[in-house]
Amino acid sequence: MRYSRSINGRTKVMALIASGAVAIASCGGSPRTVLVPAPQQQPAPGHGSPQAAAAGYMTGYVKADDKMICEYVAPPQVGLCNFLVGGATYSLTPWRIGNSMVRGKEAIVVVVADSWCAGKGCLHNHDPNKGLPRQTGGFEHAFDAASNALPAVAVVQVSGQWYVALE
Numbered sequence: 001m002r003y004s005r006s007i008n009g010r011t012k013v014m015a016l017i018a019s020g021a022v023a024i025a026s027c028g029g030s031p032r033t034v035l036v037p038a039p040q041q042q043p044a045p046g047h048g049s050p051q052a053a054a055a056g057y058m059t060g061y062v063k064a065d066d067k068m069i070c071e072y073v074a075p076p077q078v079g080l081c082n083f084l085v086g087g088a089t090y091s092l093t094p095w096r097i098g099n100s101m102v103r104g105k106e107a108i109v110v111v112v113a114d115s116w117c118a119g120k121g122c123l124h125n126h127d128p129n130k131g132l133p134r135q136t137g138g139f140e141h142a143f144d145a146a147s148n149a150l151p152a153v154a155v156v157q158v159s160g161q162w163y164v165a166l167e
Helices: 002-026 050-062 066-071 074-084 136-145
Strands: 033-036 088-091 095-103 106-118 123-124 152-158 161-164
Touching: 002 074, 033 136, 050 074, 050 095, 050 106, 050 152, 050 161, 066 074, 095 136, 106 136, 136 152
Parallel strands: none
Antiparallel strands: 033 095, 088 106, 095 106, 106 123, 106 152, 152 161
């Protein structure tokens, strides 16, 4: 029994040291970047997750509903959204949410679609990882490069809600 107690005592000390190291490491550092696998089912449009915000944004394009598109854009950018989508013609053929990467209040959500057309220009994406960095360290560059169409949408959290970021 003594051996068990000494192991438990050592284990507790090691756990205490490890938790202290984690607490110190998490102070002042940048948020952790997490890869989120593609959802099994298409998320419903909403503001509760990056994927739901991207789903709402893309559903607006499917419905050719400018108001719905801009409802899922970050509030400070709604005026820009109205300017960009007003009167434009869009089409989006079968699409789904691919993989995502989240870092703190920023995310990149991949959109997989056969075709997304704006006017006469069309894009497509069949890779659920296209637009995501190969390593989590490349998140910032990939976030800045997200096109907000295909293949990837930049998403930000504002007042606890998720929205597409146009710039």
